[in-house]
Amino acid sequence: MSFMVGVAALILAQDPVVSRDCLDDNGVDRCDSISQAATRARLGVTSIEDEAASGAEVYRAFYVDGYGQEMPAVAFERRPGASPVATVYGFAGQTLSGPVSFETWNRVRTESRFADRQLEQLPAAGGFPSICLHSWVSTVEMANSSPERFRLEPVRRRTEDACSDGLTVRFAFRLAEIAVETIAPCDQLETTRYRSHVNILAACMALRGDRFTAVELRNARSEIGPRRGLDPADPRAWRAALGTNGSPVLNWAGVEVRTERGRDNRVAEFIVARLAELDNLRFEQRTFEGLDARRGLVTGVASYRAGDDRRVAPYRQLWVWDPNLSEWMLSEWIIDPFAPEA
Known part of the structure; x- marks a missing residue:
């Protein structure tokens, strides 16, 4: 009996505590490297390490909604010899993309500066604990994203739960907002019908053929x-x-x-x-x-x-x-x- 208790204690001691920021609504660890690789495979996205090694400059975000469902990913990419583009990666090989203006690219660059930083959590007002249910989980990945840090840190990555309302989540949803503004005709979808800009991009990916006609019909x-x-x-x-x-x-x-x-x-x-x-x-x-x-x-x-x-x-x-x-x-x-x- 004592032997079994000892083995159980040893197993528990070796099992690291998973950060709340990593867990989606179904309890899946979205910080886990195997889980992240599986998500990239489903979306047809190259690893950020490979992007960095190729010399590409990339700012991208992955999203899991408040019910544990994966959503399309958003990326702003600048590869050697090519102008920057905004790309939305969906499932079954679906993508949306559009060119990025000089102003937009510099905006993404600037807003990425602290995207992998963690804010200090302040005590809840009045001493009452905050309650947050069905929150989204976002992962931000960046390659060669900061010239002054490039030599030491070609890749930056962080996963964060929306309950934290931290810098990572804010940047992730900011990327989705800028992508909606950038990729036509996503910007023509009636925004009041969707919960977030990520949902708008998911709706935009359901447009086919003449997308200008499709967006009019959808609205x-x-x-x-x-x-x-x-x-x-x-x-x-x-x-x-x-x-x-x-x-x-x-x-x-x-x-x-x-x-x-x-x-x-x-x-x-x-x-x-x-x-x-x-x-x-x-x-x-x-x-x-x-x-x-x-x-x-x-x-x-x-x-x-x-x-x-x-x-x-x-x-x-x-x-x-x-x-x-x-x-x-x-x-x-x-x-x-x-x-x-x-």
């Missing part, structure tokens, strides 16, 4: 269904959400429904009936693709609960711009057959 139809304050059980509210003067065709797993322009609300009525029939029916948008200046394609997933199971079906929508009403109108909505979620 106009960023959710499927009536706007807040309208009754989702009212077919008239759904008619407005799908285009007030349109004549959409809905194909629901092989069942076709048509709305005659100005004569009926059959598609809206069909959707309202399904909402009443299916438990927790939802339509989640995934991508917005600009086909040309007046046509856009939205893809997504419909889902509902069936007992203890969740059933899902991919869908796609064709939207057309009506110049007379200055409004996007749904033209066609195809929802594939539902199947149990894998």
